[in-house]
Amino acid sequence: MNPPDAAAALVEGPWEHRFVSANGARFHVTTTGTGPVVVFVHGYPQFWWSWRDQLPAVAAAGYRAVAVDLRGFGASDKPPTGYDAPTACDDLAAIVRSLGAERVVFVGLGLGATFVWSMPTHHPSVTAAVAPIGMPHPAVFHHSMWRHPVQWRANRYLRAMQAPFASERQPPSVARRLAAWSGPDHGWMTDEVVDRYTEAMSFPFAGVAAAEYHRWFYRCRLTPTGLRYLQRVKTPIEVPVLHLHGSADPTSLPTMAAECERHVSGPLTVRTVPEVGAFVPEEAPEETTRELIDWLAVVHPSA
Numbered sequence: 001m002n003p004p005d006a007a008a009a010l011v012e013g014p015w016e017h018r019f020v021s022a023n024g025a026r027f028h029v030t031t032t033g034t035g036p037v038v039v040f041v042h043g044y045p046q047f048w049w050s051w052r053d054q055l056p057a058v059a060a061a062g063y064r065a066v067a068v069d070l071r072g073f074g075a076s077d078k079p080p081t082g083y084d085a086p087t088a089c090d091d092l093a094a095i096v097r098s099l100g101a102e103r104v105v106f107v108g109l110g111l112g113a114t115f116v117w118s119m120p121t122h123h124p125s126v127t128a129a130v131a132p133i134g135m136p137h138p139a140v141f142h143h144s145m146w147r148h149p150v151q152w153r154a155n156r157y158l159r160a161m162q163a164p165f166a167s168e169r170q171p172p173s174v175a176r177r178l179a180a181w182s183g184p185d186h187g188w189m190t191d192e193v194v195d196r197y198t199e200a201m202s203f204p205f206a207g208v209a210a211a212e213y214h215r216w217f218y219r220c221r222l223t224p225t226g227l228r229y230l231q232r233v234k235t236p237i238e239v240p241v242l243h244l245h246g247s248a249d250p251t252s253l254p255t256m257a258a259e260c261e262r263h264v265s266g267p268l269t270v271r272t273v274p275e276v277g278a279f280v281p282e283e284a285p286e287e288t289t290r291e292l293i294d295w296l297a298v299v300h301p302s303a
Contacts, residue, residue, distance in 0.1 A: 006203045009074040011049050011196070014056045015067075019075075022094030025082070028075035029095065030067040033059025035302045037101040039092065040067040043110025043134065043278075044210050045174050047074035047200045050109065053285035054292060061293045062302025066104075068095060070112065072209020074200060083212035085138070085220070085229055086122065088115040093123040103128040105300045107292065109281060110134050110251075111213060114141075118229075120237045129299040131242040131292060134249060134278050136256035137263045138233050142221065174198040183248035183277035193282070236265035240299040243269070244291060246276035246283065269295060 010017050015032040030048050032055050040051040048067035058065040069076040071091055072083060082091075092115060096104050105128050108116030113132035120127045135141065175194045179186055201207060220226025241264050245257040257270055271291055276283045296302075 004199045004202050006075045008196075008199055009047055009049070009069065009203075011052075013052065014059075015065075017075075020095055020098040022098045023087070023091045025071055025077040025079055025091070027071070027077065027091065027095055028069040029099070030055065031064060031099075032056060033062075033064045035062045035064050036300050037064045037066060037096070037099065037104040038296065038300070039096065039104050039106050040065065041070065041092065041106060041108035041112030041116055042067070042073065043108070043112050044213070045177055045197055045201045046109075047197075049074075049196060049200075050279070050282060051107075054107075054281055054289050057289045058293065058296070061296070063296065063300075064101075066099065068092070070115075070209075072213070073206060074203075078203075078205040078209055083209055084216040084225065085115060085118055086225065088213075089118050089122040092119060093126050096126045102126065105129045105131065105296065107131040108133065108135075110278060114138050114217065117237075118233050120239050121232050121235045124239075127239055129240040129242075130237070131244070131295065133244040133280050133288070134246060134252070136243075136245075136252055137260040138217075139230060139263060140256050140259045141252060142217075142230060174201050178279070181249070181251050181278040183246060183275050183283055185275065185283070188279070188282050234263065237263060238266040240267040240295075241269070242271070242291065242295045242299075244271050244273060244280050244288065246278060246280050247272050247274045248276055249278045251278045267299070 015030045018029050019026050038058055042048055042050045048069050051067045055065045055067055072078045103126055106116040106119050113135035116130045116132045117137050119130060174197045178189055243257055245254055247254055273280055273284050273287055281288045
């Protein structure tokens with residue numbers, strides 16, 4: 001049986017699919033609307049389509065909404081290297097420039113939120129504001145995952161990915177992971193959702209890329225590049241920050257959201273979404289969209 005074609009990631013809808021060259025690779029982006037640019041960065045085990053509810057709504061509010069497939073995911077290139085936070089930040093900055101934009105707002109979920117948190121310290125010239133969802137600041141998360149016993153248990157999936165070729169030989173069930181990481185209401189997990197994410201993670205090399213990102217983050221304090229990254233992200237963030245977190249998120253302690261404040265010197269808005277797990281934009285699409293649009297109106301006004 002032939003593996004699924006990455007063209008399956010080009011889901012039709014009220015948006016346009018484009019491919020842009022950036023930082024030595026080709027990236028798939030989905031765009032809709034006109035106005036100030038808002039860049040959406042997906043998490044794991046997803047691809048750009050996780051923002052399907054927010055894209056048209058943000059565009060209707062007067063913005064150019066752009067959803068990116070990260071290196072290794074969806075319809076973007078899957079080169080053998082580059083699955084680390086500094087490279088991901090370089091990728092996002094280069095994508096912004098390839099789109100002809102200047103300063104943009106970055107919105108990220110999970111793995112993507114890690115990179116969004118990092119943009120103000122790694123590429124301040126293109127970062128107007130950031131909205132990380134479902135993931136605390138990288139320095140907070142990294143400290144807690146080694147020091148807090150509850151977070152240590154929650155990170156079993158990270159430790160499982162450290163074994164060489166484990167995720168590649170026996171890819172985790174996407175449906176099981178979606179269910180385990182969501183809140184008590186699994187109504188958002190329709191057959192289409194499960195099928196699309198399962199297919200996307202079955203694209204050639206997508207599983208390898210996902211594992212490599214997580215391996216790098218787990219081990220980064222053991223490498224010179226990782227230590228420089230962790231030191232750099234501790235620089236206080238001066239741009240506006242909107243941090244959304246699900247109260248029932250089993251992958252990261254909700255109490256970590258409060259600890260992010262010490263890494264933000266600019267305007268900070270924190271919202272906890274009740275009874276929601278790690279997939280906030282899909283589990284609570286209306287609330288996520290409303291919070292984003294209200295916040296954007298203040299920090300990144302449309303024309």
